[in-house]
Amino acid sequence: MARTLVLWLPPAAMLGERVDAAWLRVDDGVIVDSGQDDGWVDAWEKPRDDEGDDRLIALAPAADVPLRWRHYPDAAPAQAAAIARVDTLRDSLGDAALLHVVAGQPADAGQAVPVAVTTHAAMAAWTDWLKEQGLSAVAIIPAAATVPPPEPDSLWSAELGREQILRSDDRSFISDPELDPLIAAGRPIAPLDADRMRQALLLSLAAPPLDLLTGAWQPRRNWAIDPALVRWMKRLAVALLAVTLLIPIIHAIRLNADIGRADGASVAAAKKAGVTATDAASAEAELDRRLAAAGGGPLAFSVPASALYDAMRDTPGVALKSLSHRTDGTLSTTLAAPRTEDLNAVLLALQARGYKITAQPMAGTDGNQMANITVRAVP
Template sequence: MARTLLLWLPTQAALSGGGADAAWLRVDDGVIVDSGQDDGWVDAWEKPQDDEADDRLVALAPAADVPLRWRSYPDAAPAQAAAIARVDTLRDSLGDASLLHIVAGQPADAGQAVPVAVTTHAAMAAWTDWLQTQGLVPAAIIPAAATLPPPEPDSLWTAEFGREQILRSDDRSFVSDPELDPLIAAGRTIAPLDADRMREALLLSLSAPPLDLLSGAWQPKRNWAIDPAMMIWMKRLAVALLVVTLLIPILYAIRINADIARADEAAVATAKKAGVTASDAAAAEAELDRRLAAAGGGPLAFSVPASALYDAMRDTPGVALKTLSHRTDGTLSTTLAAPRTEDINAVLLALQAHGYKITAQPMAGTDGTQMATVTVRAVP
């Protein structure tokens, strides 16, 4: 159930004089269920169900301290009209502009009149302090003068609202004065506002406030509150994410080790078929390399590095082979000659590109050619 407490704020005169009783009214689901002119709002509001999310407090600022005026700008967009209304009202106001708190509502459509309320920062400070003293936090502070509906043409409304008598013309709303009201009316009829119509206008103002004094410098700071249940879920998700992050590399390492173990077993089984008995793949590979070297074959054989050397020389026709020898450890030794050092370097780079380890000792030939003594490791 949506519950709203409507509390009339004391006037500045009442606050300074020590009398701060406030009129109040309680609305449940759009129906006025209780009201009073004393501190009975405490019992009407402070109930266990007050903690429901739909419950709210709306304060009404007295017309004596917050008069209202409607300004029209037919050719301006709603946001532009509100901005212009604030500037015009500030220009027409008396006193120090820094002491004034001017709030303009924003019309729903272009061409509609803009409600503008004028009060002081001192009044706002007094009201917020009084509300804090009562332990109340209002959802909005609406000028009481803004809740009266516009009168009929060539007439004015007068209504007792809270503890004030308010006068409403077509473009102004302010506290009534018996001596000034006839002068302001200027021959127009001053009629009392029907109670039912006043009640409807009040409920409409609660559902769609024409303006809120809690704006600008007095706009409440938003307090971010995190749902405890959401915090628990966030912590659980964080822990799950951490566990998954750690498990991915662990599972990957386990899979790699399992693949390596299967490959080692296959290597040992293959070596066993070749007559090599070994405890692991490394021992089997070492034994196979030893037997191949003794037999002059395998990766340590002469043909392996020699074919790579011939392929590299084929791409560089200017390079000639002067000497060539091979050792049982797979090292190929050769002497290369070429008209230019760059040609020999091209051969060496080609061998390195195939993964061979190269050493080279440059020297000059007797006929002016460039030469280099080169060793090529047969095993990459």
């Protein structure tokens, strides 16, 4: 349910006094309560049974905000509104910097443009008064703008809030018994029916002809995060954290499962070779032992020797002086090179392959650098 509180702003000249504002409450387009006292406080703060939209619309008094309608038949709506504002400023008395001129935008080309004129001082006084009441209006509509146009060659006199407003075909302003006949210039002044005025007011609330909260007085937008969005973001963060944790866990589970299957396959393959073992490590150790006894496997001469030759091939300045192999898989060699850095390159390459290296440097008789090196055949 949409609930709207309509509050008449006191005239700017009376803001320093104790003034009970006129008000009414509208629920879903129907006036349900009204008054000319401080009863709006209870009407506005009354608890609701549902979660509808609440909004406050303030009506600026016609005494401070007269209205005029200007016609520009050949101009587009936006262009007509801009021209109307400029023309009104030009025709207004006083310093233009002190005036707050607002032009509404007609729906179609050729329609009259409503233009309201007030002062920045009045706007400041009204906004301060609303803040003192703890209120924030979504719109400030000139009360004179809510009076509907009269019949041709006549004027309306309408009572709205605590004001009597006179409405002609192109103007709307506060009524003055002495000036009204002069302004009417022989045209009849008819009282506007209260029911018709009420319907026009409700239409103006639904589609305001213009809003004084524009330009310098446009409220700053307060960025508020929807609580539902916050809850959704929290849930998303928890889900992302859970996924982040589950990915390595699942990867570890799959890796362990693959290792288990590979170990099982190794044990089965060893069993076919006549090796009985409870796990892959035991089967590998037994196979290495049998290969060593037969002179093959990773303890064979060819394994560390091929690694040594590959490392030397990447360092052409290194020469092989002697080479021997023991049954435990250890390869002994003497290397010579013009520089110690060349020997170190070979040793680093062997270590990178996972072999355990020992080296004893010495000087050669021909000026080369030499080293006695042992290479463990099993990494």
